Amino acid sequence: MPGRGRPSKRARNKSGLKNQSRAARSNPSDSVADDARRSSSQSSGSTDQDQEESEWAELTRIFDGLKLQYSEEGSEFEGDDDLEDVDEQSEWEGLEDEEFTEVLAAMAIDEDPNDHDWIPEKIRKKAERRRAMNRKARPTQYVKGPDVMNKSKRTQERYRKSMRNQSALDAFGFSKKPTAHTPEQPAPSTSNNAAAAVTAAAGASTRLVQTTLPIPAPKNTRTRSASILSDPSSVDEIEEINPPQESTLPGTIAEDAHESEAPRDSPETAGDEVLDPGPEDWEEELETAVRGSGQDEIRDWDVLRKQIKDELKKKSRTLPLSRVNQLFILQNFATLRLKGFSRMDASREIARQWHEGEGVWFARRVRALARHYQIFEQLPIEKRGGAKNARSWLHDESVQARARAWLTAQPIGKVTPRLLRDALNSVIFPELNISPKAPLSERTARRWLIKLGWRRTVVRKGVYMDGHERDDVVQYRRDVFLPAMKEFEARMVRYEGPELTEVQPILAPGVRPVIAQYHDECCFHANDESKSLWLQPGKQPLRKKGRGRLIHVSDFINEADGRLVLRDASGSIVRDARRIIYPGSNGDAWWDNEQLLKQVTDAIAIFEAAHPDCQCLFIFDQSSAHASLPPDALRAFDMNKSNGGKQRKQRDTVIPESNPTVELRGRPQKMTTPSGEAKGLQMVLEERGFNVSNLRAKCSPVCPFESQNCCMARLLSQQDDFKNQISMLESLIKKAGHECLFLPKFHCELNPIEMYWGWCKYRYREVPKANFKEAKEVARQFLDACPIEVIRRFINRSWRFISAYRLGLTGKAAEWAVRKQRQHRQVSQRAMHAIESILS
Ligand SMILES: [Zn+2]
Incomplete structure (x- = not known):
């Protein structure tokens, strides 16, 4: 691995076992039981309960990786210079340089004066002109010292004689350095050992290694030649082991060896990712291929060179310049290799043409490119741009x-x-x-x-920092959510005060009581463990790639039963609305709207069996999955400008009452033409009285933020009938005779199930899990362990927020009031007066 490169990819620790002492791993089921016991014993004392509740309030915020943590990042990212746009451009993208093409072509002509038919004429002419103008003299042979053995017998004798009385250089203060050439050394195994030794010795810190390690022995640096960029089997690679530019940097090398073994997430190495140009995707692809494929399949450069030339000849007009240059680089590299240049020399020679001074780095990229071509016989696929x-x-x-x-x-x-x-x-x-x-x-x-x-x-x-007070959100909270909740609340059983005393609603005859079911989804990661993960400076949990497989839970909680379940006479659960899936590449499909609809259908059946006289109020957050529309829904961005074509046929609609042209309001509008084609944007808008002659169909790539009528699609999507469509979820629930309400956006505190997830996750993380199977068991045990009293307190906490919002409190003031009134279900008028006196 070259000094400045990125360490090669390692298999990630998926077991969750690494760095974990056996002693630390207790029996998970024991701790579940302990925990449950602790929780239930606590549930008797209300002060403890309150303590616990506020504790969970904090923890939910910190630990629920999926929902709340965004607002809770510390200052850990201050050092992050991500915002510098340093590597916005891909390395090869910078290769779109016509001059470089000419230089490369001139070089090709130089190397092979009799064969340049393949060079596209335009390029060739320019290159010839350049070549005539100033040709950089390049040694045909690189000097390696006097070649004594090719001289005559007499000359050889003369050299020998002059050397005979030479004393050792040590006498003059020179000391012998370890030589870089160790051709016999079987590379990979020793290097790994060496690296492992370094890691073991390092123990405490990298910095220590850097200062105390002697200049690494050659076998140590051999690690680098085992990287993707070089070929351990070819002799000329040995030169690459220790190129002069890099041999002076023992610290870097030692660190490299250390880094390649150390966990990627150690703070010492964290910054490197930013500074490092890093390999592109294709380099990783290359690495995999090198590991997987036999070396015999690689064809010689003379065969490949013909192929490159053909490609250049045929495609030079259509290919982007960066690709042409890549081909030229390969062609020149091939020629030089065929002439007996080592990979190093050939790559350096090409790098020199590109830019004096950036040689080492560019040369390495040239070699990587060459290796890629040798193996795949094509240029690396450019994953971005182009296509x-x-x-x-x-x-x-x-x-x-x-x-x-x-x-x-x-x-x-x-x-x-x-x-x-x-x-x-x-x-x-x-x-x-x-x-x-x-x-x-x-x-x-x-x-x-x-x-x-x-x-x-x-x-x-900072217009809408936390989204809480965004105009549309406030409007929804004030005009839709809070009034709806007020109505439903009057029909609900409440659990009031420190003792959670049951208070029955007073119902008019024929009105059913309402039980709210708070829904949400949550992910547990197999490897999530203990708080220490969160305390590493500069790290954020979402970023961790080694969190392990997912356990995805979708569930409902309610005040009556805790979770939405159906119990038999003996109290054991016979039906459960909860869905747990294990999505991922080898597992279940990702959670989607279809699965949610199925779950809700089941949930309705369970609810009706458990509470036959009640109406169910399902409460969801406003994720787009929950707002999924039926397949024939109205969607402006799915439409083309003109009629017909491939666009999806959408259902007919009625021109909304908010339409600017009064006469058209309330008129039915067909979304297909009389001939059965789907109508386009222009026609639909014109039929509504809009003049769209100067409006483009759609913005590219996306509409400007917050715009209303930048394009036809945006304009149409703002119309009430397009905007306010009933989701499949809502229509499913309403058809069954129940109710459905969506929480205002960004208002996680109004969904008590978030607290429940936090409660479960905290305990889940405290238990070491040996493998995924264990993780699944632990997760399930804690999901079942939360006592109903705790769930009721979580729900009451959300109610306190609701009442705080009703009183007009927001943000910090609401939080304060909710905390102050911990014993209650409502925030009192008194608390509000207290706040007012503080504020004024
Ligand atoms: Zn637009």
């Missing part, structure tokens, strides 16, 4: 919406491309049931950030 038909998930409206919602929910100045990447990969994609071929890279996340219009200035303006 026009590659559809970016960014174009997906729901992904966009979620990404934006996530971004706006971040604290000021805490948005980084990396955090966005992590949020997309671990939260947004899974929740939208999207599984991209490969996880989104940080680089892509950065581009998205920019495309979404996100600049630091936007963050600084």
Whole structure:
């Protein structure tokens, strides 16, 4: 592994066992039982309960990786210079340089004056001109000292004589250095041992290793030649082991050896990822291939060179310049190799043409490129840019919406491309049931950030920092959610005061009592353990790739039974509305709307069996999965500008009462033409009286943030009938005669099940899990262990927030009031007076 490179990929620790002493692993079922006992004993004393509740309030916030932590990042990212756009451009992208093409072509002509038919004429002419103008003299042979053995017998004798009386250089203060050439050394095994030894010795810190380690022995540095960039089997690689530029940096090498064995997440190595250019995807692909394939399949450079030339000849017009240059590099590399140059010399020679001074790094990339071509016989696939038909998930409206919602929910100045990447990969994609071929890279996340219009200035303006007080959110909370809850609350059984005394509602005849079922989804990671994970400086849990497989839980809690279950006469559970799945590459499919609908159908049946005289109020948060519309829903962004074509046929609608043209209001509008084709944006809008002659159909790549009528699609999507469509979830529940209500966005505190997840997760993390099977058991045990009193207190806490909002309190004031009135279900008027006196 070259000094400045990134350590090669390691198999990640998926077992959760690494670095864990056997003694620390107790029997999980014991601790579950202990915990349950502790909890139930606590439930008798209300002060303890309150203590516990507020503790969970804190913990939910800290530990629920999926929901609340965004607002709780500490200052750990302050050192993160992600926002510098240093590596926005891909390395080979910078290769779009016409001059370099000419230099490379000139070089090719130089190397092979009789064979340059393959060079596209335009390039050839330019190259010849350049060659004539100033040709860099390049030694045909690299000097390696006097070649005594090729001289005559007499000369050889003369040399021998002159050397005879030479005293050792040590006498003059020179000391012998270990030689770099160790051709006999079987590389990989020794290097691993050496590296392991280094790690073992390192123990405490890398810095110590750096200062105390002697200049590494050659076998130590041999580690690097086992990297993807070199070929351990070829002799000329030995030169690469210790190129002069790098041999002077023992510290770097030692650190490298250390890093390659140390856990990736150790704080010492954390910063490297940012500074390091890092390999591109194709380099990883290459590495896998090198490990997997036999070396015999690799063809010689003369065969490959013909292929490269053909490719250049045929495609030089259509290929982007960076690809042409890559081909030229390969062609020149092949020629030099065929002429007997070592890989090192050939790559350095090409690097020298590119830019004096950046030799080592560029040369390495040249060798990697050459190796890639040798193995795959094609250029590395450029994963970004170029391909026009590659559809970016960014174009997906729901992904966009979620990404934006996530971004706006971040604290000021805490948005980084990396955090966005992590949020997309671990939260947004899974929740939208999207599984991209490969996880989104940080680089892509950065581009998205920019495309979404996100600049630091936007963050600084801090319009909606936590989203809580965003106009639309406030409006929904005030006009829809709170009034609805007030009505339902009057029909609910309440559990009031420190003793959670049951208070029955007074119902008018014929009115059914209501039981609210708070729904949410939650993920447990197999490897999630203990708080220490969270205390590493500069680390964030979402970012950890080694969290292990997922345990995805979707469940309901309620005041009557705790969880939504059906019990028999003896009190044991006969039916359970909870769904636990294990999604992932080898597991179940990701949780999606279809599974949710199935779960809710079951939940309705269970509820009706358990509480035949009651009406159920299902409460969901406003995730887009919950808002999924039926397949024939109205969706403006799915439409084309003109009629017909491939666009999906949408259901007919009625022009809404909010339409600007009064005469058209309330008129039915067909979404298909008389000939049966789907109507396009233009026609639909014109039929509603809009003049769209100067409006483009859709913005590219996305609409500007918060715009209303930048394009036809946006304009139409803002119309009431497009905007307010009933989700499949809602219509399923309403058809069954029950109620459905969505929480205001960003208001996790109003969903008590979040607290329940926090309660379970905290205990789950405290238990070491040996494997996934154990993790599943532990998760299930804690999910079942939460006492009903605790759940009722969680629900009361949400009610206190509701009453605080009703009183007009928001943000910190609401939180304060909720905390002050811990014993109650409501925030009292008195608490509000107290706050007012503080504020005024
Ligand atoms: Zn637009």
